[in-house]
Amino acid sequence: MRSRRxxxxxxxxxxxxxxxxxxxxxxxxxxxxxxxxxxxRSGKGPSxxxxxxxxxxxxxxxxxLGPVTAQFPPGHTVELAALRLLIGAAALYLHxxxxxxxxxxxxxRELAAVALGSVAVSGFSVCYFYAVELSGVATSTVIAIGGAxxxxxxxxxFVNKRSVTRTWAVATAVAVTGIALVSLPGxxxxxxxxxxxxxxxxxxxxxxxxxxIQVVARRHGPATAVxxxxxxSALTLTPWLPRAVPWAAADTGRLVSVLYLGVFTTAVAYALxxxxxxxxxxxxxxTISLLEPATAAVLAxxxxxxxxxxxxxxxxxxxxxxxxLMMRPPRPRQxxxxxxxxxx
Numbered sequence: 001m002r003s004r005r006x007x008x009x010x011x012x013x014x015x016x017x018x019x020x021x022x023x024x025x026x027x028x029x030x031x032x033x034x035x036x037x038x039x040x041r042s043g044k045g046p047s048x049x050x051x052x053x054x055x056x057x058x059x060x061x062x063x064x065l066g067p068v069t070a071q072f073p074p075g076h077t078v079e080l081a082a083l084r085l086l087i088g089a090a091a092l093y094l095h096x097x098x099x100x101x102x103x104x105x106x107x108x109r110e111l112a113a114v115a116l117g118s119v120a121v122s123g124f125s126v127c128y129f130y131a132v133e134l135s136g137v138a139t140s141t142v143i144a145i146g147g148a149x150x151x152x153x154x155x156x157x158f159v160n161k162r163s164v165t166r167t168w169a170v171a172t173a174v175a176v177t178g179i180a181l182v183s184l185p186g187x188x189x190x191x192x193x194x195x196x197x198x199x200x201x202x203x204x205x206x207x208x209x210x211x212x213i214q215v216v217a218r219r220h221g222p223a224t225a226v227x228x229x230x231x232x233s234a235l236t237l238t239p240w241l242p243r244a245v246p247w248a249a250a251d252t253g254r255l256v257s258v259l260y261l262g263v264f265t266t267a268v269a270y271a272l273x274x275x276x277x278x279x280x281x282x283x284x285x286x287t288i289s290l291l292e293p294a295t296a297a298v299l300a301x302x303x304x305x306x307x308x309x310x311x312x313x314x315x316x317x318x319x320x321x322x323x324x325l326m327m328r329p330p331r332p333r334q335x336x337x338x339x340x341x342x343x344x
Contacts, residue, residue: 035186039130049056049327049328051278052280052288052323053328054272054276055272055273055276055289056278056288056291057272058271058276058289059265059273059288059290059291059295059340060291061265061268061269061272062269062292063291063292063293063295063296064264064265064299065261065265065292065296066241066299067296067300068261072254077121077125077126077129079243079248080120080261081125081126081129081240081241081256082240082241083244083245083248083261083262084262084265085121085122085259085260085266086237086238086241086286087258087259087262087263088230088234088266088267088270089233089267091235091262091267091268092223092227092231092267092270092271093231095227095267095271104219104220106220107219110219113212113215113216114216114228114229115232116208116212117209117212117213117229117233118235118236119205119233119236120205120206121205121229122234122237123201124197124202124205124209127144127198127199127202128140128144128202130198131198131202132145132194135192135195135196135199136190137183139184139191139195139199140198140199140202143199143200143203144199145203145292146179146180146202146203146290147177147199147200148286149172149287149290150203150207151174151203151204151206151207152207152286153168153172153283155207155208156282168284168326169323171287171323171325172283172326174318174319174325175287175319175321176290176319176322177315178290178315178316178319178321178322179290179315179316179319180315181313181318182297182315183293210277210282210286212229213226213229213274213278213282214277214278214281216228216229216252217274217277217278218278221278222274222275223274226270226273230266230267230270232286252264266278269334271283276288284326287323287326288323290322290323291319291323293319294315294319294320296301297316298316
């Protein structure tokens with residue numbers, strides 16, 4: 001009696017290849033970051049603390065922007081902004097290539113977000129610096145930097161229909177009060193209707209760039225999001241590059257400073273900020289970035305020998321206190337009576 005032979009399995013080389021599927025937003029974000037993924041709906045998770053620390057580090061790097069640019073002669077604001085964006089966009093693009101995210105198909109909503117984010121990034125610098133010329137540093141900083149978290153929270157609540165926690169509202173109010181104390185005492189308080197309007201527009205553009213980064217980073221990751229947005233923003237300022245390049249290359253120290261501003265205060269700082277936006281949401285990341293003016297004030301006192309009054313030191317403490325309150329880990333929820341009975 002012959003035994004029945006099991007028919008041979010088909011060779012794997014002859015089996016049809018499965019089509020490649022785009023990765024989910026969680027996988028994309030995880031591949032573009034060294035941190036573990038977290039729940040974006042709540043902003044809480046194993047990497048929330050590290051995402052907050054990354055955002056704070058980006059804000060501290062932004063704080064060096066003022067002391068460095070103070071060494072440049074006046075009248076070259078747009079040229080400096082064009083070089084910063086061009087160098088930063090190139091560095092972000094090279095960093096984005098590491099993620100290998102080219103196979104993720106772009107959607108119309110994401111392309112629209114890239115276009116809006118590009119205008120927001122370049123428009124913020126122009127509006128803010130012109131607002132400083134018309135209304136002074138103190139008034140413009142309070143309106144543009146301090147108003148951005150409020151507008152970001154309002155957009156999240158009323159436009160994107162996302163919940164805003166009470167902790168965020170209290171922490172933002174404390175931090176914004178601190179920014180007012182850091183900027184206004186000892187500063188020139190001037191009122192100019194065009195300057196105030198430009199400062200409000202700068203605050204809106206600041207909040208808009210954070211929201212567009214969050215939209216693009218969902219499927220493409222933070223590195224690709226900022227690379228695409230900054231590439232578009234660099235294109236908007238290309239008409240000033242023919243004058244900007246010879247101006248920067250005329251002095252070695254100036255060229256080194258411009259490279260620092262492009263690589264660190266643009267590429268590195270915005271990559272850290274984008275990671276915070278992707279993990280924590282735009283309102284929380286924008287509020288954490290309020291650490292930037294406080295850092296600039298401390299560096300101005302240490303580097304430029306500018307004195308800080310007691311009110312300004314109190315403002316710095318309030319900023320740090322507001323950020324500490326925001327990043328405080330949530331209390332564990334106590335189980336209800338019904339949950340306890342169900343567990344039994």
